[in-house]
Amino acid sequence: MKSRALGFAALLLGAHATAQEPARHQWDLLVGHSYSSARALTQPATLVLEKTRGSPLYSVLDVGALLRGSLADRTWLELGARAHAGSARPESQRVFGAVARAFREQDPLLVAIGAEYEADGSFAVERPAATAELTLLGGVPGLGTWVSPRVRLRWRPWIGVAWDGTARPYARLAADYTTGRVEAGVEGTGWLVQGSGRSFVQGDLSVRLVGGLFVTASGEAGRQPPRYEPSGRFGLGLGFRLGPS
Numbered sequence: 001m002k003s004r005a006l007g008f009a010a011l012l013l014g015a016h017a018t019a020q021e022p023a024r025h026q027w028d029l030l031v032g033h034s035y036s037s038a039r040a041l042t043q044p045a046t047l048v049l050e051k052t053r054g055s056p057l058y059s060v061l062d063v064g065a066l067l068r069g070s071l072a073d074r075t076w077l078e079l080g081a082r083a084h085a086g087s088a089r090p091e092s093q094r095v096f097g098a099v100a101r102a103f104r105e106q107d108p109l110l111v112a113i114g115a116e117y118e119a120d121g122s123f124a125v126e127r128p129a130a131t132a133e134l135t136l137l138g139g140v141p142g143l144g145t146w147v148s149p150r151v152r153l154r155w156r157p158w159i160g161v162a163w164d165g166t167a168r169p170y171a172r173l174a175a176d177y178t179t180g181r182v183e184a185g186v187e188g189t190g191w192l193v194q195g196s197g198r199s200f201v202q203g204d205l206s207v208r209l210v211g212g213l214f215v216t217a218s219g220e221a222g223r224q225p226p227r228y229e230p231s232g233r234f235g236l237g238l239g240f241r242l243g244p245s
Contacts, residue, residue: 027069030243032212046204046216048086048237058088060235062218066243074105084224085121093231094121095224101131109134110144116162118226127226129168133160152178168193181208193228200224206239214239 032045045063064082071077077100084095101114111134119126135158138144146152155175162168169192176185186203200222206214216239221232 027067028243030066030068030241032063032065032239032241032243045241046218046235046237046239048088048218048235058086060086060088060233060237071102076103077101078103088233088235089121089231091121092125092227092229095119095226096121096123105137108137108139110137112160120227125226127164129162129164131160131162133158135159166194182206183208183214189224191225191228198223198225198228204239212241214241 046061048060049057062082062084065080067079069077079100081098082096084097086094095118097116097118099114099116101112103110103112112132114131115128116131117126117128135156136143141147142154144154144156146154153175155173158172160170160172162170170189172187172189174185174187176183178184183206184204186201188199188201190197190199192198200220202218202220204216204218206216208214215236217234217236219232219234223230
């Protein structure tokens with residue numbers, strides 16, 4: 001278990017995902033961006049400390065990192081890792097993950113082929129999987145890009161399938177909005193697992209303090225892999241983000 005945890009810590013020096021192509025031959029390192037390829041958003045890496053009367057101080061941590069670069073014209077690669085952890089989450093509801101994805105723009109679609117690894121907090125349940133997903137490139141206001149320079153609202157749907165011995169189809173919808181120092185985002189995902197549905201929703205509202213430092217309110221509800229156990233929480237804490245939006 002220790003060796004796996006150390007291996008994951010090393011992966012955190014790697015990275016995590018968006019859905020916008022970087023400039024050709026340019027590589028970017030981003031910290032605090034969403035782990036999901038669907039959510040080309042800017043949720044900060046957040047640390048929340050929770051304290052109730054008669055109980056110790058608890059922590060909630062959500063952090064992702066992404067190394068993103070171009071491979072060729074309209075083709076790029078993302079390597080990422082994330083931790084969905086903290087002492088306020090039971091071990092079964094903590095999630096550690098890593099991902100490698102290659103993206104290709106093929107009008108009118110954006111196609112992604114990749115490999116993912118997810119484990120719970122004790123590494124008792126591990127789920128490596130191959131993935132394939134796609135989304136539309138445009139044609140609708142706000143799809144993948146801001147509605148306009150003044151209306152900074154964007155959204156993106158994805159459909160895909162993960163293969164880990166059995167096929168797990170899924171659909172994901174994400175949206176984000178920013179105005180001045182305020183940023184908000186939400187992402188919902190639904191999976192078909194052994195003939196029954198599972199869903200998970202997470203969102204955040206952030207106010208920039210200075211540089212990459214934010215005050216962030218965040219919440220989550222539903223069931224997420226690898227265990228698909230029910231969970232829900234809301235918290236307020238500090239967030240940090242490094243890299244372009």
